[in-house]
Amino acid sequence: MKLLLVEDNPTMRATLQRALERQGMAVHTCDDGLRALDMWRSIRPDAVLLDLSLPGLDGLQVLAQARAAGLRTPVLILTARGTVGDRILGLNTGADDYLPKPFDLDELEARVRALVRRAAGAPPPAAEPTAMVGGLYCDAGSGAVYHHGQALDLAPRELALLRALLARPGHAIAKERLFELVFPGESEVQYEAIEVVVYRLRKKIADTGVQLVTLRGLGYLLKAPA
Template sequence: MHVLLVEDDPSMRAALQRTLDRRGFAVDACGDGREALARWQARPPDVLVLDLTLPGLDGLDVLRQGRQAGLATPVLLLTARGTVGDRVLGLNAGADDYLPKPFDLDELEARVRALGRRRSTPRDQAGTSELRMGALRLDRDSGAVYSGDAVLELTPRESALLQALMARPGHALTKERLFELVFPGDQDVQYEAVEVVVYRLRKKLAGTGVNLMTLRGLGYLIKAA
């Protein structure tokens, strides 16, 4: 699993890189926000581990600009900012998870692996890396979603939910199954969180020729309008 580690403190960056290397990850590391964004765009990793306080470009700005460019990499925020407001800002900017400092290295590994599993959905029987429906096109290799030629700005959780549904068009997936795919390993999250992701994704699909439908008692499905 390829991890891009962005941490401005040299000693912590070196320690985290050594730890992740020893645990089987292929780690690239840097300590500057602008360099991090350039590396992310040039070679999207499987997981981005991103500190919020960075020189050059703040971590939240790195995250926002990456998402605006269509980068769907799962992002784990490392933050010393302990307030709920700061964590909400990060999640709203497109982060998938956060880990407040100081943290346990075993927990860091577990969260990185959980995010990495989000990118490992099997390909369909035709072996294609691309899914299409209506005006939507989903590139499974990069995680990017297009409406026509334009990148559809989705959070990784929205992208994970859309990919799961597009892999089985016309078939309902239960809330429980979608929860496993969208929130892997997130034991503190309730099943109702899936409804929030569905609500946000449904609004973003308006005008794409694809409808996200709720089937009471069965779950959710998508189909061409």
């Protein structure tokens, strides 16, 4: 699978390129909206990962010009602009999917593969059962987390943290690993920031009865109510 990653943040760009290449994908990168279209035409990627805030040309302008030029490559927008209005604007401009930052790297890989699969007309793989902890579970399709069918209202970083914990129910996940998942490529963020996200998430899920437990020296895990 050949990808074009258009991202101007060098740390984020290197992190995503490294993570996707570990999954066997060939990743070409670009840090400028003006050069993105030329690379798009010459590389002919299977999918484009496109940031919106770019120098030269904004990501939406790049996308609009690509579609006007007849480039039909599936596009996944990656951006810190996570409002519903921004998402609708991106999809109406011609994006195929939208993933707000911060996001889980495993989810990014799954969405990229789903985009390419749909473009090729291939059937989706059989869905794996979703782990549930005390009525909390993550919907594999949307990425939203539910408690007994009711969607939780979570900030993007809280959602990334909870999805990471639900992915390994009953197992402690190291603080370092959670930081990578919640703040991917954000080297300017202080390491202790993960504790703030843990504190906020703990308050958000208090009414569910599920506990976000700190295991000193091991990390964090979710514990179902007795």
